[in-house]
Amino acid sequence: MDKYVCVIGGINIDIKGIANSQIQTGESNEGHIxxxxxxxARNIAENLALLDIPxxxxxxxxxxxxxxxxxxxxxxxxxxxxxxxxxxEAVSSKYLSVTGNDGNMIYGLNDMKDSLKHITIEYVDDxxxxxxxxxxxxxxxxxxxxxxxxxVSIGNQFSIPVFIVPIS
Numbered sequence: 638m639d640k641y642v643c644v645i646g647g648i649n650i651d652i653k654g655i656a657n658s659q660i661q662t663g664e665s666n667e668g669h670i671x672x673x674x675x676x677x678a679r680n681i682a683e684n685l686a687l688l689d690i691p692x693x694x695x696x697x698x699x700x701x702x703x704x705x706x707x708x709x710x711x712x713x714x715x716x717x718x719x720x721x722x723x724x725x726e727a728v729s730s731k732y733l734s735v736t737g738n739d740g741n742m743i744y745g746l747n748d749m750k751d752s753l754k755h756i757t758i759e760y761v762d763d764x765x766x767x768x769x770x771x772x773x774x775x776x777x778x779x780x781x782x783x784x785x786x787x788x789v790s791i792g793n794q795f796s797i798p799v800f801i802v803p804i805s
Contacts, residue, residue, distance in 0.1 A: 641691035641717075643768050645756070645788065646678030646777030647749060647804070648696040648711075648721065649730030650703040656738045668738075674710040675732055676749075677777035677804050686715035693771070695764060697722040697755040703729035720764055727752045745805070749779055756780060761787050773798040 656668040674683075682694040694716050698704035700723050707729065711718050730749035736742050761768070761784060768774060768791050776788045778801065785801060792799035 639691060640772040641693060642682075642685055642773055642775065643693050643695060643764075643771040644678045644682040644685070644775045645695040645761075645780065645784075646775075646802075647676035647730065647779035648679040648694070648698050648707060648752070649676040649732050649747070649749060650707060651675030652731060652733045654733075654735045656736065658738050660735070660737050660743060672706075674707045676707075676730065677779060677802055678775070679707070679711060679716075681775055681777075681802065682716045683711060683714040689715075691717070693717045693720060693767060695720050695756070695760070697724060697727055697752040699723075699727040699729040699752065700725050701729050703731065720767065722755050722760065724752070724755055727755055747779075753779060753781070756784055758783065758787055761791070765791065769795040769797065771797060773800065775800045775802060777802045778804050 651673045653671045654668055656666045660666055678696055682692045685692040698707050728751045730752045732747045734742050734745040774792055789799050
């Protein structure tokens with residue numbers, strides 16, 4: 638098998654609102670709303686794939702509309718998404734941000750707990766062969782410390798560089 642990168646972590650739908658004028662708190666503000674596939678891990682995997690780097694994405698989405706949308710968009714970018722958990726028991730993760738007309742984010746909310754609970758030690762162990770044959774592993778800090786420690790341990794055991802990407 639050719640060398641590839643494994644990316645594990647957040648996969649979600651990004652809902653971004655951008656105000657047309659100065660935000661009036663407590664009011665409905667005119668602006669534009671964008672819907673995109675997102676998540677730190679998913680975004681990194683997509684960017685690597687667009688650079689023609691073979692990449693596997695590990696994480697979880699629901700089998701809902703957003704999950705289907707994310708999987709389709711991620712596939713179009715060339716990311717191998719065969720190992721993503723698709724769970725009827727998970728609601729696909731969502732990230733909502735509101736940005737002022739000056740380009741500065743006013744607030745962001747993430748709703749990822751439901752899908753992240755499916756990324757378990759067993760899931761990582763089930764994908765051990767893939768992980769240990771990768772040229773490097775990228776994990777985001779949406780993951781629990783238990784999972785991050787497991788991924789770093791795998792990297793250390795098999796001399797694979799592991800990059801941990803912080804989130805806000």
